[in-house]
Amino acid sequence: MRIIPVLIICSFIILSCEASLSQTIDYHWHNGNAQSLIGVMNHSKTIVSMDGSLALPHGVVHFITPDASETSSSNNPSDRRQTLKNGYLPMVKTEWTQDGIAFETLDFGALIHDIPVDIVRVRLSNTSNSVKTANLLAKFNGGDILMAKGGDLYSGNLLIAHPDTPQYGVAQAFVSQQDWGNVEGWSPSPGWAHPLQTVDPSFRNITIGFAGKPIIYAFHAKPNTEYTIDLGFCEGYWSDAGKRIMDISMDGKYEKTIDPVQDAGFNIPMIESFTVKSPSDGWIRVQVQANPKAQDQNCILNAIWIYSQGDAPNTNAIINGTANATPLFHVSCGSQTDQRLSLGGVKFQADLQPGKTSEFWIRFPLTDSVKDAKKVFDGAGSSLLDAAKKRWNAFFAKGAQFQTPSVDVNDFYKASLAYTFLMRDKVGRYYVVKPGATVYNAFWYRDGSYITHAHDIAGYPEEAERDLRVFIHSPLPAAVNAMGTAPIQQQSDGAWNAPATEWDGQGQALWAIVSHYELTGDTVWLQTAYPAIFRGAEWIRKARQSTSGFSDVDTDHYGIFPVGFGEAITDGQVYCYYHDFWGVLGIREAALAAEAMHRSGDAAWMSAQEKSFTRCLLDDVRLAALKDNHGREYIPGAPGEPGEPNEPGANIWGDIAAIYPCEVMNPQDPLIVSTMDRMWDRKLQDEYQFITHYKIWTYITADWIQALWLQGHPHKAWELFVGYLNHAYPTKSWCEEMFPDTMIGTGDQPHGWAAANMVLLLRNMLVREDGGYLDLLYGAPKEWVTSDHSILVDRAPTTLGGPISFTSSYDAKDSAVTINISQAPQNAEYLRLWFRDCAIDKIVSSSHPVVNIGKEYVDVPSAPGSYKIQVTP
Numbered sequence: 031m032r033i034i035p036v037l038i039i040c041s042f043i044i045l046s047c048e049a050s051l052s053q054t055i056d057y058h059w060h061n062g063n064a065q066s067l068i069g070v071m072n073h074s075k076t077i078v079s080m081d082g083s084l085a086l087p088h089g090v091v092h093f094i095t096p097d098a099s100e101t102s103s104s105n106n107p108s109d110r111r112q113t114l115k116n117g118y119l120p121m122v123k124t125e126w127t128q129d130g131i132a133f134e135t136l137d138f139g140a141l142i143h144d145i146p147v148d149i150v151r152v153r154l155s156n157t158s159n160s161v162k163t164a165n166l167l168a169k170f171n172g173g174d175i176l177m178a179k180g181g182d183l184y185s186g187n188l189l190i191a192h193p194d195t196p197q198y199g200v201a202q203a204f205v206s207q208q209d210w211g212n213v214e215g216w217s218p219s220p221g222w223a224h225p226l227q228t229v230d231p232s233f234r235n236i237t238i239g240f241a242g243k244p245i246i247y248a249f250h251a252k253p254n255t256e257y258t259i260d261l262g263f264c265e266g267y268w269s270d271a272g273k274r275i276m277d278i279s280m281d282g283k284y285e286k287t288i289d290p291v292q293d294a295g296f297n298i299p300m301i302e303s304f305t306v307k308s309p310s311d312g313w314i315r316v317q318v319q320a321n322p323k324a325q326d327q328n329c330i331l332n333a334i335w336i337y338s339q340g341d342a343p344n345t346n347a348i349i350n351g352t353a354n355a356t357p358l359f360h361v362s363c364g365s366q367t368d369q370r371l372s373l374g375g376v377k378f379q380a381d382l383q384p385g386k387t388s389e390f391w392i393r394f395p396l397t398d399s400v401k402d403a404k405k406v407f408d409g410a411g412s413s414l415l416d417a418a419k420k421r422w423n424a425f426f427a428k429g430a431q432f433q434t435p436s437v438d439v440n441d442f443y444k445a446s447l448a449y450t451f452l453m454r455d456k457v458g459r460y461y462v463v464k465p466g467a468t469v470y471n472a473f474w475y476r477d478g479s480y481i482t483h484a485h486d487i488a489g490y491p492e493e494a495e496r497d498l499r500v501f502i503h504s505p506l507p508a509a510v511n512a513m514g515t516a517p518i519q520q521q522s523d524g525a526w527n528a529p530a531t532e533w534d535g536q537g538q539a540l541w542a543i544v545s546h547y548e549l550t551g552d553t554v555w556l557q558t559a560y561p562a563i564f565r566g567a568e569w570i571r572k573a574r575q576s577t578s579g580f581s582d583v584d585t586d587h588y589g590i591f592p593v594g595f596g597e598a599i600t601d602g603q604v605y606c607y608y609h610d611f612w613g614v615l616g617i618r619e620a621a622l623a624a625e626a627m628h629r630s631g632d633a634a635w636m637s638a639q640e641k642s643f644t645r646c647l648l649d650d651v652r653l654a655a656l657k658d659n660h661g662r663e664y665i666p667g668a669p670g671e672p673g674e675p676n677e678p679g680a681n682i683w684g685d686i687a688a689i690y691p692c693e694v695m696n697p698q699d700p701l702i703v704s705t706m707d708r709m710w711d712r713k714l715q716d717e718y719q720f721i722t723h724y725k726i727w728t729y730i731t732a733d734w735i736q737a738l739w740l741q742g743h744p745h746k747a748w749e750l751f752v753g754y755l756n757h758a759y760p761t762k763s764w765c766e767e768m769f770p771d772t773m774i775g776t777g778d779q780p781h782g783w784a785a786a787n788m789v790l791l792l793r794n795m796l797v798r799e800d801g802g803y804l805d806l807l808y809g810a811p812k813e814w815v816t817s818d819h820s821i822l823v824d825r826a827p828t829t830l831g832g833p834i835s836f837t838s839s840y841d842a843k844d845s846a847v848t849i850n851i852s853q854a855p856q857n858a859e860y861l862r863l864w865f866r867d868c869a870i871d872k873i874v875s876s877s878h879p880v881v882n883i884g885k886e887y888v889d890v891p892s893a894p895g896s897y898k899i900q901v902t903p
Contacts, residue, residue, distance in 0.1 A: 037618055046618035055438045056664050059715050061768050061775030063217070063240040066112065066122045067449055067467055069139040070418075070754035071425070072456045075148035075467050078761075080385035081110055082124030082135045083118060084148060085396055085468075088190045089170040090214065092370070093152075093693045095128055095136050096167045096377070117437065119422050120452060121415075122761055127473035130158030131382075133166055140414045142406045145397055148415060152390040154199075156382035162381055169206075169375035171213055175311070176374035178203035183374055188405040191376055194411055197428040199380030201390050210359050212237065213315070215245030215329070218364035223266030223332065224781050226297045230351035231893040232333035232362040233264040233299040234850040239329040241765065241776050242469035246321035248371050249336060249359050253312040256305060257358070261316070262333035262349070264299045265290035268326065273325040279305045287321055326470070327776045334361040343898075361472060376640075422448065430489030430833070431824035432792050434810070435817035442755060443792045446763035446785035448597070450481050453782050454497070454893025455513065460506065461496040462513045466778025473500070473514040475535030476597075477783040484786035487793045489827055491550045495569030497510035498546060499541050501526070502562040519723040520562055531594040531603065533573070537619075539614030540566050541691070545621035549831040560627050567620035570613055574643060577605075586654040589646030598727075599667040599681045606668050607651060610683025614643050615692040632753045644694060651688075655701060664705040681722055682709065683730050696739040706741065709734065714770055716753020724771060728757050728764045732787035736794060739809050744866055748811050749790065770894045797826045797834055802859040804830055804892065806849070807838060812867040815847060818903045830892075831857030846874055848898045851890075858892035863874050869902040 069075035077085040083092040115121035131217045132155040140149050154164035159580050168191070170176060170183070183191035183203040190785045193201035214428055217238040225233050239245040251257060261278065268274055271292035278285045285304055294300035314336070321330040335348060336359040343353035361368060380388035391411030395403040409417075426444055433440055453464045453471075465477035482497040506519040514528040521527055526539040543563060547556040573591055582588040587605040591613055596606035621636035636857035644786060654669035665688070667681040685705050688695040695702045712719050717726040731754050738747040758764050762857035764784035766777025795809030806823075807815060814821060821838040828834055840846070849863055858890065870888065873880060877895030880888055890897055 042731060043540075043653070044322040044739050046164045051779070052741070054752065055436075057756055057758060057760050059717075059753070059757045059768075060759040060774075061757075061765045061779070062773045063775055064761070064763070064765065065779050066114075066120075066759070066761040066763055067452050067780050068120050068122055068137050068148065068480050069452045070146050070460075071448075071451045072454070073141065074139055074148070075452045076148050076396075077135075077467055078122045078124075078137050080112065082122070083111070086148065086190070086224055087398075088185050088188075089373070089397065091191075091375070091394070092099070092169050092171060092372075093124070093133075093150075094167050094169060095133070095163050095873070105536075107763055112759070112761050114441070115419070116442035118448070118762065119419060120445065120448045121418070121762060124360075127157065130156065131163055131164045132157050133164075138415060138418050140418045142408055142414070142419075145395060145402050145405055147396060149404045149411060150392050150394075151411060151415065152378050152392065154378065154380050154382065154390075155387040156384055156499075159195060159382070159384050162382050164378075164380050164591075165224065167375055169370075169372040169377070171211070171216075171370045172542075178205050178374060181376075183376060187400050188398070189395060189400070189406075189810065192407065192737040193376050194393070194505050194843055196378075196380075196388065199378065199388040199390065201376060201378050201392070203376050204375065205374040206372050206534065208369070208371055208373070210361070211248065211369045212363075213238035213246040213248050213371050215318075215331075216370055218368060220364055220366070222330075222364070223264040224297050225299050227299075228351075229264075229349050230262075230298050230333070231350070232365070233262055233440075233496055234332075234359075234463055235362050235364040235368075236264075236266075236330045236332050236369065236634055237364040239319060239331075240774065241778065243329075244317050245329055245331045245363075246330075247316045247334060247361060247363075249300075249316070251308045251314055251336070253308055253310050256307050256339040257314065258337045258339060259304045259306050259314070260334070260335040260337075260342065260345060260348055261302045261304075261318070261331065262298060262299060263288070263290045263294070263302070263330070264332050265294075266297055267332070269296040272325065273838065273845055274326045274328075274330065275321040276329045277319050278302060279319070280304055280539045281309060281315050282317075285551070299349045303342070303345055305339065313544070328774065330768075331363045331761040333363055334359065348677050353457045353613075388412075390614060393572075405473050423452075428490070429499055429791075430487075431822060432796055433820075433822040435795070435814050435819035435821065438755070439792065440617040442758070442762050442788050446788035447484070449741070449763060449780040450484060450789070451493070453780070457509050460499050460503075460510045461493075462500055462510060462518070462709055463497050463782065464513070465782035466537070466766075467780075468778055470778040470782070473518050473528060475501075475539050476532070477537075477786075480783050480790070481536035481786040482542045483545055484789040486549045487827065489825055489833075490553075491546070491827070494546050494804055495555065497856055498543055501543055502559045511520070511574045521564060523572075524565035526566065529595070531666065532597060533591045533594045533609040534596075534612040536570060536573075537616030537692070539615070540616035540619045541612070544623045545829070546575075546653060547623060547626065549827040551831070556623060556626060560623060560629075563620050563623045564632065565618055567624075567632075570617050570620075570643075571635070571639055573613075575637070583883045586650045586652065589642060590650055591748050596668060596681075596684065600671070604668040604671065606684065607665060608667070608687055609644070610650075611684070611692040611694050612646050614640060614647060617643060624701045643883055647694065651695075652701065658708055662704040662708060663701055664703060664708050681720065683718060684721070684734050686730065686737050689740050690733055690837065691736070693740075697737070700821040703741070705736065706734075711744065713750070715757070716750055717757060725756075725767055725769055727767050728754065729755065729766070729781060729784035729787050732784070732791055735791060737869055741795075744809065744811075747809065754788075754791075793826065796823050797828065798819065799829050800862070802830070802857075803889070804834060804855060804858045804860075805862050805864060806834070806836060807864040808862075810864065810866065812865075812903055815865055815868065816842075816901075818842065828855045828858070830855040834861075844874075844900065845871075845902060846898050847898045848896065850896045851894050854892045860889045862890050863888045863890060863897065863899070865899070865901050867903070871900040874898040876877075 134153040136151040150584040347353040486494040504519040512516040624632035763780035765775025832855040882889040
């Protein structure tokens with residue numbers, strides 16, 4: 031380092047780099063089957079669909095206009111606009127207009143006497159020049175038989191919906207008398223299939239259960255009576271077997287697994303026939319759901335025929351449309367004659383003068399206790415909304431603060447943080463972080479480590495410690511273990527094995543555990559965690575011994591992890607480099623913990639393991655390198671696998687971990703450079719695209735962004751960052767994956783790993799450790815640094831001996847950036863202040879002599895102080 035006194039600095043002029051990207055965020059790439067989440071942290075979580083419907087325990091509540099069919103444009107999600115309250119609170123506002131009436135629902139979670147309740151504020155506004163009668167129905171689809179008592183709606187003796195008495199207008203519970211309809215999976219797609227023969231026209235239409243959700247229809251028939259149920263399928267999208275595999279159930283009992291292409295063919299109709307005895311309440315429920323192993327997690331159903339036992343015609347006659355027998359029920363799914371099953375709801379009505387608004391509140395208790403459900407009447411709706419907002423804002427204020435000139439980015443950060451906590455479940459003293467509320471409502475070490483680390487980075491060490499209890503405690507209660515894809519608890523041999531044989535979890539668990547100590551400096555806590563850390567490190571050592579025998583010498587798996595399952599990398603058990611990159615990071619973190627615990631012997635063998643593991647891994651990736659069609663050598667997803675165009679060697683997303691976060695390979699290593707270039711050539715919609723599938727992966731793009739920064743490609747990183755945000759839905763959430771041709775997402779939404787990555791992205795854009803020094807504004811684009819709105823970081827934890835707090839403001843008059851540092855980590859060698867795409871002209875003023883000046887940065891002491899630096903944007 032060299033010390034440069036401020037007084038001798040004159041004009042230090044550097045040519046600007048290429049212009050920064052414009053931060054345009056308009057969500058134009060969001061998936062067309064989006065959903066959001068509301069609730070109360072540690073108490074409840076409820077999915078909100080694009081049409082504003084709520085997935086409640088007693089059925090799905092849809093808000094529709096009663097004077098239009100449910101399939102009319104006024105009730106379609108595409109005609110509704112959704113946002114979050116204040117842009118970031120987990121409160122979903124849905125708006126639409128029809129015939130001069132503006133409709134709005136605001137959904138949020140609240141606590142009344144510690145009872146979780148979902149509350150919806152309904153607003154009906156007359157935007158026309160004449161008197162209007164506004165009507166809105168909150169209809170329960172599916173669930174049990176409902177009863178109306180006064181203005182309330184009941185399921186048996188349990189209150190499930192309570193509308194407050196409006197100031198004017200009418201809110202009245204009602205019960206409908208439908209005898210059949212769709213309960214779940216209501217996504218009509220008429221004309222979707224194109225049968226290759228003359229058949230019943232029902233086979234041309236479908237309804238879709240998106241993202242692993244089932245399709246459920248219910249029919250009211252004579253109780254305890256046998257019926258023949260014929261389900262019609264016609265696959266009109268996939269031409270290959272194995273893509274759409276579906277499970278069929280009747281009244282909750284699994285019946286059969288089918289593959290329409292394998293069983294019949296592409297665009298060839300087929301029927302599956304079942305004999306079913308109706309239950310005592312007479313309601314027969316028919317369910318189709320994607321098999322967990324299906325590549326496409328969207329299930330379909332074309333048609334349903336139900337006949338009295340003995341009256342069912344030949345299935346070929348049904349397919350050809352020549353059957354003479356009349357069914358008791360016939361549903362052409364997704365057609366204009368299809369319908370949702372509504373068993374009751376609440377009707378809101380108000381006679382409105384021009385420009386006037388009527389406001390209603392409806393409460394949905396989230397409890398199975400009859401006594402508790404009736405406690406939710408207390409408090410006005412407006413006061414409950416204010417209390418919920420206050421609770422969330424107090425929670426955000428408790429953590430570290432990150433504020434940029436981009437309101438959208440700031441809102442993304444807070445909303446993402448809220449989603450990660452809403453998806454977490456509490457069981458006694460254990461807190462189980464999860465990557466989803468529906469499809470992925472389970473624990474994975476992979477997702478869980480990122481989410482836990484995000485909580486630490488965001489300045490919530492107490493919450494991260496709660497998350498980590500399931501990492502370091504063993505045995506765990508049965509109820510906790512049941513929340514994983516395999517038992518969550520660390521096994522006796524030291525393996526973190528949820529899911530089984532996905533060895534990346536080993537390194538990820540160690541990373542999350544030890545990073546918590548690095549960010550907090552809590553040696554007392556580390557002492558309690560160290561036995562789990564030691565066992566985890568021992569497992570890595572023993573696992574590597576299994577591939578270090580004489581027969582393994584000079585192979586492309588010597589000294590790395592044994593075979594395992596690499597998700598989205600391989601279809602079977604193989605050596606997987608993604609697992610190994612994480613293994614190196616894990617043993618490195620374990621060595622750091624051993625040193626902090628003054629376990630010099632442990633630290634020595636763990637450090638030796640890291641060096642050996644790194645050496646073997648780097649030798650292996652060079653030995654296994656493949657050439658693509660352009661002659662570039664790249665790292666395959668798994669060694670010894672075939673290269674382009676065959677799978678799975680081409681599935682290389684896991685190689686991102688070699689740079690971020692594992693830092694195993696030099697970012698400028700020619701092999702990793704060509705691997706990343708190959709990804710860049712294949713990117714789609716500014717996102718990572720699978721080389722072997724026409725599909726993009728949102729949250730993996732976030733890791734790629736971090737890797738590109740480390741490679742010195744900030745403009746590429748910003749391009750992907752904006753693409754990442756534009757793939758979110760306006761309620762600031764992402765799905766896991768998306769098919770670009772249909773814009774349909776798969777997995778879960780909000781996706782917890784994607785949300786955690788947003789937290790990590792913004793933090794590392796503003797604050798990032800680089801060895802012994804700390805980068806400030808490392809990933810901040812020029813538009814932020816030279817904005818007339820300040821950048822603020824307050825109480826941001828670091829691994830360098832304490833938090834960092836600073837502000838950055840720009841004065842356009844003298845083209846100077848002023849950075850005020852009010853708190854700095856005590857162990858940082860210095861702070862590096864970045865000015866991307868700006869020419870540094872001179873240091874105008876400085877509290878301390880600067881340490882160094884680079885092309886786009888200035889190094890200053892790690893201490894409180896103020897620096898004014900003139901730049902040319």
